[in-house]
Amino acid sequence: MTSSLFRGRPRRATAHIRARVAHAVLGALVGAGWLVLPVMTVDTRDPVPVAPAGAVASAAASSQAGTSAADLVLPLVAGVAAVALAGFGWLRRTRRARTRTTPGTVSAHPPVPAPAASERQARAALRLADDCVRTSREELSFVRERFGEQRTEPFTHALRAAGTELSAAFAVWRRYEEGVPQEAGARRQALAGVIGRCAEAGRRLDAQAEALDRLRDLTADGEGMRAALEVAEERFRELAARAMAAQRTLAALRERYARSVAGSVTGYVEQAKDRLVFAGARLNEARQAADVGETRRAAWQLRAGEGAVAQAGVLVGGVERLAAQVREAAGLVPAALTGAEAELAAARRTAPAPGEPEARPAEVRRESGRGSPAPGEPAARSAHVDGVLAVVREELTGGPYDPLDALRRITRAVERLTGVRSGVLGAAALLVARSSVAGAEEFVGVHRGAVGAEARARLAEAARELGAGSAGWADVVAGEARRLADRDVRAHGTEGDATGPAGAVLGGILLGEDPDGGPPPAFGGPQTRSRLHR
Structure with a gap:
């Protein structure tokens, strides 16, 4: 059994050991060269020999005629050092090529993600893309109410295209859950297709986020903010009246039909009222922030209020829808x-x-x-x-x-x-x-x-x-x-x-990234939906 000491060693330990060995070899070669150099140049004669004048000419001639052993030591040491440095550089380049993670690097054997990791990534991508589509649809309803169908057509088209991509991703995922395809490689490709379609859905929405902000003009001056607040507050007042009527409708359903009839909307009126309370507070704070020129804080509060108003509308509408369908079913x-x-x-x-x-x-x-x-x-x-x-x-x-x-x-x-x-x-x-x-x-x-x-x-x-x-x-x-x-x-x-x-x-009205609930999501994909973070 492998020792825990070796199991705990990082994979790159081998590369580090090679580098240390190369350092040691290079140091040993250089040290040996410097140790040999004095030995090769030792001369038993006096440093300044006394010689007759004729002997000087003879020694010069003999020195020019041949090369001493000392003259070969320095080139030899330089060559060995060059070889050692080249080997050390090759080891460094090899190690960097194996551990490099920059986009330009292409590995001959790229790592294959485990199926469980790919499935988790696909689930997260589906959930995020679905949230982006839902949030974008909610905000676009307020923008369309103010500017009309024609001026909001590009955003409607982007939302429709994102919804199509998301629907296709969900369809592939459902087949994957049912075991289709069965081959391992094809299943990996299916998961990659799910993630890719979700990314494309987000990209479609991200591409239009800036244009929608320019159209709304919430932070440039007070006019855009005031107009947006009027739209949200008008819908808020309408829903407050409908919530009271929905409570009476729900009571009538429970009185006339079996208790199971209202089971699917149990708690909806209470949740709608809570969303309206939250929305009222956020819209009031948005107006106060706009009055003192804090446009970014005002936009934050406005989007949180719009999200709450939209969900209150879904909850109240759910009670109204159910009552109408129950009456139709009874007939x-x-x-x-x-x-x-x-x-x-x-x-x-x-x-x-x-x-x-x-x-x-x-x-x-x-x-x-x-x-x-x-x-x-x-x-x-x-x-x-x-x-x-x-x-x-x-x-x-x-x-x-x-x-x-x-x-x-x-x-x-x-x-x-x-x-x-x-x-x-x-x-x-x-x-x-x-x-x-x-x-x-x-x-x-x-x-x-x-x-x-x-x-x-x-x-x-x-x-x-x-x-x-x-x-x-x-x-x-x-x-x-x-x-x-x-x-x-x-x-x-x-x-x-x-x-x-x-x-x-x-409810997804706030992203939950901070202790106070975090920023409200806005129209857009993963890259732009949290742009109102304070």
């Missing part, structure tokens, strides 16, 4: 029951013979996980539909019930039997799916400070399936997204006390 339930009974009767008339495989739509096969029914399965499914319809009829006459859940049970039971998606049952399935997707979208949007990539990926898949007409599967996946998002929020630990700055961080 559809009797017709859906009639349609389901007709489809059940038709299915019984055309039931396949025992042992004959049954053709079912791809969506139904995907939900059940099977291709052909087992012997006796059609009859069992028919009995299941009968049971579901009987329970729904009993609920209609037995007191408060959940119309959306009743439609969900009816449509799922009939779809597993016949795959019907048209007529009243198709409309009912679409209504249920739209409600599920919208509910998950609202929850993720106002809790995005805590929601991870898995829930966001499921939500993106649900939106794609809904757009493709697969209402039943969209409903299923949206339910998964909501459950995953709920799990993330509970793990975050602030759902019970999501007020003030804590609620703003949970």
